[in-house]
Amino acid sequence: MLKLTQNEWMKLWSRKSSWIMIILLAIILLASAAITKWVDNAMDMNNTESWEQVEASEMAYNLSMLENPNLSDTQREYYEGEVAISEHRLENDLPPYEYDTMQQGVIESHVMMSIVTLFTVIIAGGIVAAEFSQGTIKMLLTRPVKRWKILTSKYIATMLYAILLAIVLFIVTALAGLIFYGIGDGTFLMWNGSEVVEGSFWLEGLKMLALSFASVWIIGTFAFMLGTVFRSSSLAIGLSIFLMFTGIQAVFLLADYEIVKYYLFTHTDLTQYYTGFIPVEDITMTMSVIVLIVYFIIFMAISYLTFSKRDVTA
């Protein structure tokens, strides 16, 4: 299996597109940091509010949310935590990081994860389909290696590439922050359920990155399945990207129905449990993880079945 994965990895890096996507990701991150910085300077920030004022108004908003009797447990917990953090900040004079600091950039690096998803989908949708379209599939499958092993090696290579993209995202975000914003003052606080504690912004950034990787993983797996079933990379990539953008909108359309709880895109964004933006009530992290795993198993089962049963006529 190691050798097969090595093969897939070698093929992946022999194509220019894999390099271009990594470079493009870095360029986009650097450019967006530079543009943010430039816009800030141009507007010269006539924002006169002090951080205490901002914090106080946020706290007031969160308190008002808590008065809503229909809050789910997950949401209630979130708002209580936020209020506790705000109180702690104001009492102990601990300002948060301003948004144009390297630290805040690291904490929020996951917001650019959709680019990673996009690039992962391109690789995932093409890695099997390309073998069919190039005709190399018949060279690949007439080896003393069972088909499921070949498919597994391709899946592993795809996910390794996705992880690499996420790491590049994290490192380049930090670098861009360092170059364009610089290190700012502040502390990162978090609510551990019973008290407010100080946390590391690096760890927080990594945690959020790992959580948002769930969507890369599941949408990547979906594209992988489509590429395997339809043997057309353009169809797989196109359909996956289309669903990636429209799938989340459908959550709002379905919000009033029970079915939304089993709908994939309700659960793809695991960071929702930490950012407070939970469009569907009554869902929990555990439930999301279970739903994602069930979808994963279905996608993989379809991929493996079609790939190992298929008569190769290409």
Place this chain on the structure above:
Amino acid sequence: MSEQALVQIKNLSKTIGNKKIIKNLNLDLYKGQITGFLGPNGAGKTTTIRMMVGLMKPSEGDVLIDGKSVKHSFEESIEKVGVIVENPEMYKYMSGYKNLLHFSRMHKGISKKRIDEVIVQVGMKNRINEKVGSYSLGMRQRLGLAQALLHDPKFLILDEPTNGLDPAGIREFRLYLQKIARENGVAVFVSSHLLSEIELLCDRIAIIQNGELIDIKNVKELQQSRFLFKVEPLAAAEEILAGIGFPVSQFEGGLLVETEAEHIPGAVKILVNANISIFAVQPFKATLEDQFLEMTGGGDIAQAHTK
């Protein structure tokens, strides 16, 4: 043929939809022997070969390679097979060497030394580090052969291997296959619709039509001894030759006589005495094509040529 067959195709059938496109095929292939697989397009050559190498699943029957079933122990059986299915499609964006490295990793125990050995064998040493995309068809064909030989297979399957090769390339390819069959005892199975090519290359020919194996022949058997007489007047000569007991038929403005070489001087003498003008007497080799057409009926092969 007392020797145990290396490859046994047993009752192989393939049904697609409700059409049985391969019908209970039985065929044995032996060490050191090159067997041609001949048939018009659409007869089921490629489907049969794809079932032999595991690209397609047989509806019924099985293929045994050195006693191991392709159906039930895929890895153990395919280990011994080298395959070129139609044009060897390689990864164009990688060098020839990386392509070979790629395929070598899919077999057990192929050393870097072995890769270099095969590269020299197929004469690709100078261009092996260039991208396959820059190769000519002939070079790709060589690389295709190299990947099929990497693991020193006991059995080599080639589907239309000379597609796109120039005459010199075909000749080289033929000599090479004959050499490895003879020297390494490799069983070779070659499908083609190029009849003349098969005739030169193979020891034995299996003919398939409409998914059925209609004949298996040794090439030597096919080459009966016949002579073509170019004589004038034709009718008189025919009468004389038939009169003394030769099987005679008219053929392309001459007479075709089925006989052994030792009877020819006698026949010539008789014709000369009868005042027949003799322009030429030559051994006549019926091409396989003629016999093939005889066996399969002309319509199918004509269709095949319009591919």
